[in-house]
Amino acid sequence: MSPILFYGVPSGCSFGSIVALEWFGAPYRLCRVRMPEDVSGAAYSRLNPVAETPTLLTAEGAAISESMAILNHIGARAIDAGLGFAQHTPEFDRLNQMLAFLNTSFFGAFAPLWHALEHGIEGEARQALADYGRAAVAKAHADLERMLGAGPWLLGERRTLADAYFIGIARWTRYHDVIDRGDYPGLQRLYERLEADPGVAFAHAVEAGRPENGSAGFEGEVGLDEAVALLSGSGA
Template sequence: MVQTLLYGVPSGCSFGSIVALEWLGEPYRLCRIQMPEIVQGAAYRQINPVGETPTLVTATGERISESMAILNHLGARGIDKDLAFAQGTPGFDRLNQMLAFLNTSFFAAFGPLWYALEHGAEGTEKEALRAYGAAKVSKAHADLEVMLGDKDWLLGDHRTLADAYFIGIARWTKYHDVVDRRDYPGLQRLFDKLEADPSVRFAHAIERGEPAVSTGGFEGEVTLDDLLRQQALAA
């Protein structure tokens, strides 16, 4: 069985895992999960009971959810490509620290804004959520700008899986006009560099349902029904 990533659209944080799989270069398939309809349905919950994306079904049938867990799983096989670091090394600790910040601070900062947008908040509730979210997003950008400094990539002179995760979240500013990334020149520089990356362009095309040119090991898409049938046969 080929490892398969179940990714959420539109604009799920699973974008970073698609980029990571492209950079890794191993064979993989994708399974498109519409949010919120399919991701919260009974069929998808057979794969992920929490009803969230992404989920990676490995080549041996195990299921891994949560972006950090998936990226660490892929990273263990991407050490020779400089995408991650061996456990017990300073690089491993720095990568986990950066992934944790991106998950608990950068990602989470957008939470109030997504809630206001997706739940139709109005009036004072919407104003309060947007003000709170704007403050959190601004602080997360300012903190990450300091952490990046003058480095080419988040961890230094070469890209890692942290950069893949960053680009999937950083693009959310187009939905929530609360910061101008140009106020953070280091992050803008990193964002522009990643947007020009062939694997990032591939992930954008995949999400939009457009013809996509893989430079990795992409072997096509599979439906959720087909994946569930394959899982049942393998059980």
């Protein structure tokens, strides 16, 4: 069977994995997971007991969770497509370094802002979280701006899985008005370049519930119960 990516809505970090699969172009399917309704339910917990998206169900029926692990899984298969690099090369190390920064510092900077929004925090506690989050997001953007070289992509002249992951997180400034990305001109140019990309446009359409004009690899969506039944050893 073709792999199935379980992606979270609204606005999950799984967005980057959808973009990566589109860029790769190999056969894959998608499964929509509503947050928090589906992601904390019994069906999805069979795939991912941590109750987070994304999860990738491989062609062999094995479940892989965590964005960095999923992107590395895709990257190992997409070297010829130019998205990943062979292990034990400097390029592979640079890609992993960038993915690790995005997965920890860049992603994590938004955590206090999401916590305040999703849990209805008010008053002084909300202000404290907002102040902490604003400082963290600003620092993460400043650090990434310094890491960004003169090339058009995060790692230079070649787009990689790091760019796919970046755009899924960078768009969160729409929900949390804590910085002006214009203060980071390199990141602003990268953001605009990615927003104009067909794979990114497709991922936006998927989240909006109107998946159209995907790559030749996209084979459609599958329901949650049907997808979970394909888990190896599920007994279904």
